[in-house]
Every structure is written in structure tokens, then in C-alpha cells.
Amino acid sequence: MAGIRLQPEEGDVSQQQARAAASIAGDLVSDDERSVAADSWSIKSDYGSTLDDDQRHADAAEALSSANFRAASDYNSDKEEPDGEGVTSMLGLQSYWDAAYADELANFREHGHAGEIWFGSDVMDVVVSWTKSLCIEISQGHIPNHVDDIKSGPVEQGDKYLSSWSVLDIGTGNGLLLQELAKQGFSDLTGVDYSDGAIGLARSLADRDGFSNINFLVDDVLETKLQRQFQLVMDKGTLDAIGLHPDGRIKRIIYWDSVSKLVASGGILVITSCNSTKEELVQEVENFNQRTNESQGSDIQKDQASGDHTVFRYLNHVQTYPTFMFGGSVGSRVATVAFLRS
Secondary structure (H helix, E strand, O other), rough: OOOOOOOOOOOOHHHHHHHHHHOOOOOOHHHHHHOOOOOOOOOOOOOOOOOHHHHHHHHHHHHHHHHOOOOOOOOOOOOOOOHHHHHHHHHOOOOHHHHHHHHHHHHHHOOOOOOOOOOOOOHHHHHHHHHHHEEEEEEOOOOOOOHOOOOOOOOOHHHHHOOOOOOEEOOOOHHHHHHHHHOOOOOEEEEEEEHHHHHHHHHHHHHHOOOOOOOEOOOOOOOOOOOOOOOEEEEOOOHHHHOOOOHHHHHHHHHHHHHHHEEEEEEEEEEOOOOOOHHHHHHHHHHHHHHHHHHHHHHOEEOOOOOOOOEEEEEEEEOOOOOEEEEOEEEEEOOOEEEEEO
């Protein structure tokens, strides 16, 4: 997710143009401006006052100040533009998303509308089909190199693989991504969001559409209370949102530490972003691996191929999104990247 809703037909819109369009003035938010709340993400405006929370925040700040790698705020493709402090603060506040989802839930109850599909239905369809193929390949013992070339078999054939995958969608919003995954054969599905309104909407939609088996919980990924791990963790815009928070650099560090505990060994994390390129996401993972290696040393499993200690390693990325040319470089307005948990 990011500051605006990206329409699928705007294939020639660059990330710079999209983020510039997110500028919203003042404290009053119109209905049109609230349409950016297509999905929610698991962030909080304030950490609690407990010692554990304060210590985690302090540890992240220390890691950021002492690190010799790029800060998370550098992970955007329009570095010439000044940060929009007002927009950043608003999109990072829980109160904004609570209000947005209160509107969405009221709209559903009155008109039956499901709300927005973040990044558009075309992108969601690509993410779902690509992730399905990736999971089937891994279940069959393959580590795919070109997932986009895979022709998936019928859902019935994939069921014997996909039904065993436990899936977590962080920042699930209206939960439609999990519904689409269920249609493909995934059955152990959990969606979390820090907004009560989002979870209320997701549950209502799932019950209406016949997906009452999907488990929806109120939970903040940065302070998760989940006690289990998942073989597949989906992030569709959550990391984008965390980067838009005024304390985004610190929160992104906490994000990686938290998510690494939610992905089971041998499982995968699939991130879809419109604020970071594939290369930037890979670099951020490498920075996380470096921090973890420095803090835990031999406790991290050693990657035999590279000789490095790794928590996550790059697995693959979607290569079928429309591209555009800008400044002599070819890019895409959306990136979806998969990382394998050691």
C-alpha cells in the first residue's frame, strides 16, 4: 500500500507520479481522499509504555544510528522529491485508517459494497496466481527460477499441495486477497490488521461470500501477539505504509524482526510494493540479514551457497507487470518479491 489507490488501467503511471498524487492538505479528509484506504496495514501510531516495547524501539534506533548500510528512508525511487510530512504522518496514524474503515464498513452495511481493491484487481490476480505457482513448485521440491513461465494445473491438482500451506496476510484490510487465495486451494488462512474496522469489514465480506473458514484477528505486526508461524506470509502494501510513518526508518527495522518470527523455516514471505523496487527490497533484506548476523552471530543458520549467515534470501519476483521508461531506466509501478526463510 501507499498514499494513493493505483488503478490497473493506468499502466503508464510512474511511482513518482503516483506518490505525488497522494498529497492531501490539512486535517480534513474528503470521501475521495479516503478512497486511499483500500487496504489497511499493521502499524500503530504509538507504542505502548511497557518496557519491552520501549526497549524494542530503542534497539531499533540504535541499530539505525550505528549501521553502515543504507537507511530505510532511502528505499524509494523518487529521492529528488521532498518528503510530504503531512501525508506521511496522516497515513501512518491508526486514527486515519480507523475512520476510513468505519466509512467502508458503513458503506458495506448500507449498500453491500466490498470497498477498494488495493493496487487494483489486475495486480491482485497476478499476485494470487503467481504465489500459487510458487507454492506448488516448492511443494514439489523445486526452487523455481522463472515462476512467471509456470503454467499452473487445475485447482484440484494444486489442492493436494496448497491445502497444507498455512497463510498469514498482514494488513489484510477487507480480506479480499485471502478470499482469492481460498479460491485457488489454500485453506489454512489468517488475516490480521491493527484496525478493528478493517477486521469487521473482512469478516462481514467473508461470511457473505462463503469464506467463513478464514480467520481474521486484530493484531499489529510490529507488536504481534500471534503465537504461531506460517509457511506463507503475504504483505500487500504493509511495508509501504510503515515507510510512510514519521518514524518509518525505525519501524521498518522492527518490521523485519517481527516478520522473521512469523515465517516458518522453509516458508516464504511475498511482498507487494509500489514504493520500493525489487532491487530496493532485496537490499533491505540484505541489511536485515547483516544486522541479525552482527547481533546473533552463529545463532543464524548459515547459507551453504553464499557462505553468509542469512535469515531471508531472495527467491523470485513477478516479471509480468507493465513497465515504463523514465530517465533512461525501465521500471514498474508495482513490485512483488518472494523471500525464502532459512
